[in-house]
Amino acid sequence: MNAPKIEERVFLLPEETKMVFEEDTKIENAANYVLTKEDHTVGNPLRMQLLRDPSVVFAGYRMPHPLEMKMRLKIQTKPPTNPSLALTDAINSLKNELKHLDEQFEQAVNQFREQQSASAMDY
Amino acid sequence: SLRLVEREADCEIKFELEVRNTDDTAMEVTTAHLRLSPEHGDESQEDCGVQPVEYTVGEDELPVVIAKLKKNQSLKLTAIAKKGLGKMHAKWCPASGIVFTYEPVVRLHYEKLEQLTVAQRKKWAEECPPGLLKWNDQINQVEVEDEINIGIAFSGECEKLAKDTFGAEFMDLVVVKPKCGDDGMPNRFHFSVETNGALDPVTLVRAALWELQKKFTDMEKCLHPEENRFL
Numbered sequence: 001m002n003a004p005k006i007e008e009r010v011f012l013l014p015e016e017t018k019m020v021f022e023e024d025t026k027i028e029n030a031a032n033y034v035l036t037k038e039d040h041t042v043g044n045p046l047r048m049q050l051l052r053d054p055s056v057v058f059a060g061y062r063m064p065h066p067l068e069m070k071m072r073l074k075i076q077t078k079p080p081t082n083p084s085l086a087l088t089d090a091i092n093s094l095k096n097e098l099k100h101l102d103e104q105f106e107q108a109v110n111q112f113r114e115q116q117s118a119s120a121m122d123y
Numbered sequence: 124s125l126r127l128v129e130r131e132a133d134c135e136i137k138f139e140l141e142v143r144n145t146d147d148t149a150m151e152v153t154t155a156h157l158r159l160s161p162e163h164g165d166e167s168q169e170d171c172g173v174q175p176v177e178y179t180v181g182e183d184e185l186p187v188v189i190a191k192l193k194k195n196q197s198l199k200l201t202a203i204a205k206k207g208l209g210k211m212h213a214k215w216c217p218a219s220g221i222v223f224t225y226e227p228v229v230r231l232h233y234e235k236l237e238q239l240t241v242a243q244r245k246k247w248a249e250e251c252p253p254g255l256l257k258w259n260d261q262i263n264q265v266e267v268e269d270e271i272n273i274g275i276a277f278s279g280e281c282e283k284l285a286k287d288t289f290g291a292e293f294m295d296l297v298v299v300k301p302k303c304g305d306d307g308m309p310n311r312f313h314f315s316v317e318t319n320g321a322l323d324p325v326t327l328v329r330a331a332l333w334e335l336q337k338k339f340t341d342m343e344k345c346l347h348p349e350e351n352r353f354l
Contacts, residue, residue, distance in 0.1 A: 006207075006211040006212060007211065009210050009211055010208050010210050010211060017345070018341060018342070018345045019342060019345035019346070021346070021347075021351050023351075023352065023353075031353065035342070038338070038342075041335070041338070042335075042338050042339065042342065082353040083353055084346055084351055084353040084354045085353065085354075087346065088343065088346060091339045091342060091343050092343075094339055095336055095339050095340070098332055098335055098336050098339075099336070101332060102329070102332045102333075102336075105328060105329070105332070109325055
């Protein structure tokens, strides 16, 4: 009776925005990002990539409640960068890695298909 | 004409199935018996191009079995097909077995193996689950298998067996670690993808990589400079 529709786990409601930015007032050079309808699938890679950045002092994420698909990402940096720049860099690095994976995968699939057709023709 | 829906999630396609078994033998009702309804609600469904997935292996067609009917039994139903994601309900998830393992590097402790008799070594090598170690009769020594079975490499069974048979100090008789690069982090992994037949594995991997890229691109677009003094 009170259960939300299952589409709400994936699609944004009209009043929701994908990302909400909150600057942290108590800590210097820190920011919180709240992502709706996102979970560990993006949170974990982002966190790992941010931690590889030497000018990121703190990077962590959590999902406050398993029934709400919201993810909070907290980033604290030291100069010369700032949290949003660090986040943009992290996203770009991850996109490049994925593109690289994509290309390698296509190459490997084509190689495999050629091998298969070559061995099939041997018979 | 096809009905326009505002979101993909509201898209519905209606199928009908009516089967009667008139044979003496049992009959299988499969997805091949599903027929597209001519209309759904007040919209026509002609030429919508939606059909049950046909899964063929070589020359055989293997449609999915829905039910089995005895003589004179019949089945009549309406079915609505809806698009969905695995996140909404597991019935929509096309992946059935996804396995990630690092590439193993197997090393035997030869000094400790020398402390055991040939019979003990042979017994250990043969009692271990096959796929990691093998026994070499010519040199009377345990050797690492040429083709390691990655499924059991990191399971710790051989180490546990060595500890139970010979004592606690023999636990590192064989050591299995992930293959690491120069920076000490693992640099090679095996990824195995199995689907339930709705998609083929290559398409699934491509779609997964594309979906991840899309998520990151959408996130990047959300970083607005107006509200963000950092940008």
